[in-house]
Amino acid sequence: DVVMTQSPISLPVTLGQPASISCRSSQSLVYSDGNTYLNWFQQRPGQSPRRLIYKVFNRDSGVPDRFSGSGSGTEFTLEISRVEAEDVGVYYCMQGTHWPYTFGQGTKLEIK
Amino acid sequence: EVQLVESGGGLVEPGRSLRLSCITSGFTFGEYVMSWVRQAPGKGLEWVGFIRSKANGGTREYAPSVNGRFTISRDDSKSIAYLQMNSLRTEDTAVYYCGHSFGFAWGQGTLVSVSS
Numbered sequence: 001d002v003v004m005t006q007s008p009i010s011l012p013v014t015l016g017q018p019a020s021i022s023c024r025s026s027q028s029l030v031y032s033d034g035n036t037y038l039n040w041f042q043q044r045p046g047q048s049p050r051r052l053i054y055k056v057f058n059r060d061s062g063v064p065d066r067f068s069g070s071g072s073g074t075e076f077t078l079e080i081s082r083v084e085a086e087d088v089g090v091y092y093c094m095q096g097t098h099w100p101y102t103f104g105q106g107t108k109l110e111i112k
Numbered sequence: 113e114v115q116l117v118e119s120g121g122g123l124v125e126p127g128r129s130l131r132l133s134c135i136t137s138g139f140t141f142g143e144y145v146m147s148w149v150r151q152a153p154g155k156g157l158e159w160v161g162f163i164r165s166k167a168n169g170g171t172r173e174y175a176p177s178v179n180g181r182f183t184i185s186r187d188d189s190k191s192i193a194y195l196q197m198n199s200l201r202t203e204d205t206a207v208y209y210c211g212h213s214f215g216f217a218w219g220q221g222t223l224v225s226v227s228s
Contacts, residue, residue: 039215041157048209048218049149049157060216092157096214100175103157 002027002095006104012112019080021107023093028073030097037096040069040078041103044089053078085111114138114217116210121222128200132222134193134210141191142166145213148184148195150206151221158206160184162214163193178204200226 003026013019029036040053051060053069056076066081080087088111093104120132134146145168148160161174163184172184183196193210207221 037214041215043157048220049215050218051215054215090156094157094215099173101159101214103159106156 001100002029002098002102004093004095004102004104006091006093006107009105009107011107011109013080013083013109014112015085016082019083019087019109021078021091021093021109023071023076023078023104025074025076025095027098029076029095030073036072038069038071038076039094039096040067041092041094042087042089043092043106044086047089049092080109083109083111114212116212116217116219118208118210118219118222121208121224123225123227124200125228126200126202126226129196129198130200130224132195132197132208132210132224134195134219136191136193136210136212139212141186142188146184146186146193147211147214148193148208149211149215149218150204150208150224152203152206155206160195160208197224200224202226 005024007022029038036056038056041049043049052063052067057069068079070077090106090108092106115137117135124130145162147162161184163172181199185194205226207223209218209221211218
């Protein structure tokens with residue numbers, strides 16, 4: 001299985017400051033169709049996961065533009081330009097290129 | 113608005129079976145992959161499997177941990193997806209979420225507890 005490794009595991013951030021989460025895959029996530037199926041999910045406390053970003057950098061509808069995704073191959077990043085209180089939760093990267101699809105272990109974002 | 117509502121969870125003994133349902137609305141159900149993921153208490157997310165649309169063969173993929181024990185099915189006439197879980201093990205204890213496509217949207221989840 002493809003192993004997804006996130007860092008950091010815990011991310012304390014001051015309100016209004018930027019935040020960055022790294023995700024590394026054990027294999028390239030470029031699929032045979034040329035797409036890279038790397039998604040980012042947010043899970044707020046007590047809630048279901050919510051997809052924020054799909055195929056590396058595409059923001060889902062309704063996702064604030066302070067969230068952005070980047071990367072290629074095996075190295076990916078989720079950035080939040082200015083953290084707000086509602087961003088508290090756990091963030092997961094997920095690869096949808098190689099079955100079984102796999103998630104990173106999660107990064108817990110908290111407010112300092 | 114896309115909505116997914118899971119039901120059917122509960123407490124079950126090891127070795128027994130349970131069937132989860134995912135009632136959906138707000139999209140053309142038959143055109144999309146339907147997925148299931150799970151989350152053990154206090155843990156991260158794990159893919160269970162998915163079923164393709166009938167236009168794409170209606171075939172299924174399962175995680176190795178559930179392959180041969182779990183079956184995903186769909187009723188396009190009712191816009192419902194199912195997860196049949198047989199030979200349940202204590203390690204299957206989790207909240208189970210059904211999803212539109214590969215995570216476009218998820219339901220609120222239903223808790224399955226496997227314990228004697």
